[in-house]
Amino acid sequence: MEKIISICNLTKDYGEGRGVFDFSFDVKRGEVVGLVGTNGSGKTTTIRNMMGFIKPRNGKITINGYDSWKDAFEIKKSVGYIPGQIDFPDVGTGTNFLKIQADFWGIKDLTYMNELIDIFKLDTDAGLKRMSKGMKQKTAIVAAFMSEPDILILDEPSTGLDPMMRDKLIELILRQKKKGKTVFLSSHIFKELEDTCDRVVFIHNGKMINTVGRSQYDANMDKQYKIGFAEKKEYQQFLQGGYKILTKNDDYKHLTIAVNDKEMNGLFRSLKPHNIRYINYQPYTLEWYYTNIVEKQEV
Numbered sequence: 001m002e003k004i005i006s007i008c009n010l011t012k013d014y015g016e017g018r019g020v021f022d023f024s025f026d027v028k029r030g031e032v033v034g035l036v037g038t039n040g041s042g043k044t045t046t047i048r049n050m051m052g053f054i055k056p057r058n059g060k061i062t063i064n065g066y067d068s069w070k071d072a073f074e075i076k077k078s079v080g081y082i083p084g085q086i087d088f089p090d091v092g093t094g095t096n097f098l099k100i101q102a103d104f105w106g107i108k109d110l111t112y113m114n115e116l117i118d119i120f121k122l123d124t125d126a127g128l129k130r131m132s133k134g135m136k137q138k139t140a141i142v143a144a145f146m147s148e149p150d151i152l153i154l155d156e157p158s159t160g161l162d163p164m165m166r167d168k169l170i171e172l173i174l175r176q177k178k179k180g181k182t183v184f185l186s187s188h189i190f191k192e193l194e195d196t197c198d199r200v201v202f203i204h205n206g207k208m209i210n211t212v213g214r215s216q217y218d219a220n221m222d223k224q225y226k227i228g229f230a231e232k233k234e235y236q237q238f239l240q241g242g243y244k245i246l247t248k249n250d251d252y253k254h255l256t257i258a259v260n261d262k263e264m265n266g267l268f269r270s271l272k273p274h275n276i277r278y279i280n281y282q283p284y285t286l287e288w289y290y291t292n293i294v295e296k297q298e299v
Ligand SMILES: Nc1ncnc2c1ncn2[C@@H]1O[C@H](COP(=O)(O)OP(=O)(O)OP(=O)(O)O)[C@@H](O)[C@H]1O
Pocket: 014, 018, 019, 037, 038, 039, 040, 041, 042, 043, 044, 045, 046, 084
């Protein structure tokens, strides 16, 4: 598949270890890719470089063949963007702002814009200055999606949305994915990334530390099971059974093992003679990968 976004050795150094350092990744046409990291890890800096708002110290970003810095206007003309910090121009109401946006995109037929306004139950007559955080976010969502652009770059797009509106946003992203659009989004919410992304890039202290694909967190054949034993002797016997032990607790007689789906019958056979208190399935979630990978970083 064709690369539509390419970030190559991006460095934006704000000093004292702040910024983004030698960051590289690609997004293929039609992919939905997420960016996750702690506060201050460099997500907004990466996205603002992608949109051509700031000039990288080193490296190159191309989006749909345009250079993010040199062709910043073309980028803004062709990408649907939700900023991390929404700061509307002084144009009165939401309606005025959305009309200006429609003109910018060259949209004559406002049917789809009005459909989005309905989906998000947005009162566009409200003054932009008086809008709540959630209303501002919904206005920015409508503005970014109304032209159905081929590429969407969304910086924490669900900020300030209530759970129902967050679900609407996820539906909207998935609808765009079905239409073959490319979406790049940052988020702190693992569930949102799991629900939408084909791949998620982990950023930590301005550096890319890993990429986790859907197959790893959605349908991983390796599973974890937490097993509690009634008797210490049995717990100790099982420990010697050759299973891959991830965690163990001698006092509470429980352990966590990693088992492949193909080894399940064998596992049940080895458990049969024991007095088991409980067995819990613990899926490999995106959060699990994140915690395990990021917390081990000493960068
Ligand atoms: N204009 C700037 N001048 C100096 N430092 C900056 C500037 N912009 C960002 N930084 C610093 O760069 C680092 C990365 O900031 P960035 O906003 O990209 O993080 P983030 O991952 O988006 O964080 P959050 O999740 O809190 O939104 C932070 O330490 C931030 O303080």
